[in-house]
Amino acid sequence: MTSSAARSVPPPTDLGEAMARIRADGGRITDAKRAVAELLFATDRALNADEITTAVHGIERSVLYRCLAQFEVLGIVEHIHLGHGAAVYRRRGLPTVPVACMVCGSAWEIGANETQSLRDTVLERTGVTLDLIHFPLTGRCESCQEAS
Amino acid sequence: MTSSAARSVPPPTDLGEAMARIRADGGRITDAKRAVAELLFATDRALNADEITTAVHGIERSVLYRCLAQFEVLGIVEHIHLGHGAAVYRRRGLPTVPVACMVCGSAWEIGANETQSLRDTVLERTGVTLDLIHFPLTGRCESCQEAS
DNA sequence: TTCTTTGCAAAATGTTTGCAGATAC
């Protein structure tokens, strides 16, 4: 495996392209990888390691993390820290960014295009090209805001 | 200690007001609390537990975390997860939000006022009132962007 | 056949908790 550049590569358009990318990098297609990839390509929801482990019927934890790490390096998946707990994983290329309430933990998504003006501002001020994926946009949801 | 509402309370304007707030809540002013609070009020930089421990000359780790937790409940400090490592803590009321490069870990700040249009959009779309403090705005800095 | 992957156990990290004795007020 020739660990490559991750986020610079475009996301794969489908499961087949994802598998091909693993092969092209010298990786092998195993039951574990196929199952995890199929799961993540079958939904737009971001899943945590527990959820994936359950869905993939008892894949070993370290194996799961290693598959996900490989997928991330290859630009196939990305992970998000929604809050203080476990990270969640989703396939790359989804056009939304996460929004989370830091009080109750509820999560939403908004279109990445809606963040354009902030991205312009931050690029100008800091040189940072935002992706807004690794961590959610954080605040308080309506009910938690009222409750305070 | 009558654990109160945290983020809803305005930040204390200075160290004295912070100490008064602890007292008012039934807390005691100890050497540890005074030292940690003085440190955080003496700088605008967000510090992690290691840095605070060093600066406060060997305060016990669990005591430090308990002080910080109490300060957060009282609206005196806030913590930020800049990346995958330890959280950083700063006094509340600073008018900036963190921006971080997820590749190299470098961090910047931008004025909270510069995020107004995003805050309007997210409030309208999701009902979430953003604070953008708990997690940084994430992306790739200029050099990491070029390197990819 | 060769290099990658698995499965298990153990480590690492950062933070939290339980508890007995010390301390603030």
Place this chain on the structure above:
DNA sequence: GTATCTGCAAACATTTTGCAAAGAA
């Protein structure tokens, strides 16, 4: 005097690592 705080040790949750055996191409 009494509730809060400290200091220590142990637990905790999530993720990472080392290694020998199994598996993919």
